[in-house]
Amino acid sequence: MKWGKKQTKNETNERPEVLEGVEKIESDAAAEIEYELHEWAGETRLVLDQLLILNEVPHVWQGATLVVREEDEKATDQLIEEAESTSMPTLEVDAETIEYETAGWSDSEQASFSSLLIRLGIPYEFNDDGGLVVQASDEEAIETALDAFQVVNDERPELDGLDANSLLTEVFVSCDRLRRDYRDDTGVGEILRLTPVLVEHRPPFGIEANQWDEIGKRAIDLVELLSEGSGNEEEIKFQASGLAEILRSMI
Template sequence: MPFVNKSGADGEEERTDVAAGAPQPFDRDFDPNDPQQTKVHYNLTGWGFEQHAELSETLAERGVPHVWDGEELVVPEEIEAEVDALFDELEAEIGPFPVPLLEGDPSTEFGLDEWPLRDLETLKASLIEAEIPHLWHARTLHVAQDAEDVVDDLLDAIEAGDVASIDEDAEAPDGALHDLYGAADRLARDSTHSNARTSILDLVPQLSPTVPPFGIAAAAWSTIVARAQAVVEEFEEGADPEQVTAAADELRTACRPYV
């Protein structure tokens, strides 16, 4: 949900809450340079390209009178309730939206230059989901000062592999862990086992290292998937029996604590 403030002829600004309701078609004139016009500003700092594009398309389709001021959408005050409702509608379709940390607000800085891209994406999604006010400058994260301890714990959890996939709708195939272990166990004992070979060749392309089964830490699952991919590579490179056995044994060892 975007941060909202108002500006008017007196130059003062007032923070407001976002209201709900059903959006209606718009047919109103708007002169943003009119000194008597009270305006509502929606701060969209942190919105993604696709979210911006969807908003712009919706504004055009519904004829919403507006102007852009950097990262802020500016509309006349008299249609505030309708635009609030439009944002509620969009949030249900393409949200959640980031809560921006405004320039000048008390903040804590975290330098994340050494973080891998996958962990940064997980962090970004987690901050949005938790509605933590934040702002990015390249790979430096600024968060609301009163959220410092929460973010510290979140960073530790991501580094430890204890935060699941950033894709809430994604999930590992049912029984993937047990199927991997079973196939690895058979191949470790018999590298020519045809059913085990077929099973692992069919299953591994469906796996993502960032989408663990329920109850498995992301770091552990990433290791398991990497070792399963190593088994597949051995088959693709000619299936040397000794190499297949060794790769399957490593996969079996990685899976064993979780089955």
């Protein structure tokens, strides 16, 4: 795959010179390196852009021309080689697609997940609204990738297996008490104590991130009903029963 590289410096020369196959052009701007990538496919330039973001290399695009600082030339050369060797799968034209809402993701998170999908060989694209578009046939693989990505990027401390199992068992017991008697003092006290522990830790190995977060959300909803006094007997018992049923299959 062909590409050209130009070097611009704040030094001036009467005529351009060629150094190691790199054309040196005159400029009054700070030292920069320009990479002419017009012959690259758009998908390959996207891969390179994601690699630059992941490696925190400052850069700008001027059309298909990449501009970086001179001090980042070596790192950029290495990333260009990596991008060239990466085959990025593309969505099939007539394939049924589904969209995931990722508009709230940072550039770094988007680039990291894109890199993961490329390694997995899963075709995708981000639309103008920031949504992740994939083929419906890859839904299961995407769900697995999202779970893994969320766990890796979850900065909360992790519970080990035994502590997690003990915690979920205690939450189940408190919910079971509340579904029988919504005013049970022990049940109320335990769910108030356990919920912060649950939501302040990331899922342990073996439990999907979405499932763990759903348990935490339901526990918070139950705590709010109990704390604010806004929930009646039916609402509290319904919420406690729903959470207990989820936990029953996990402990």
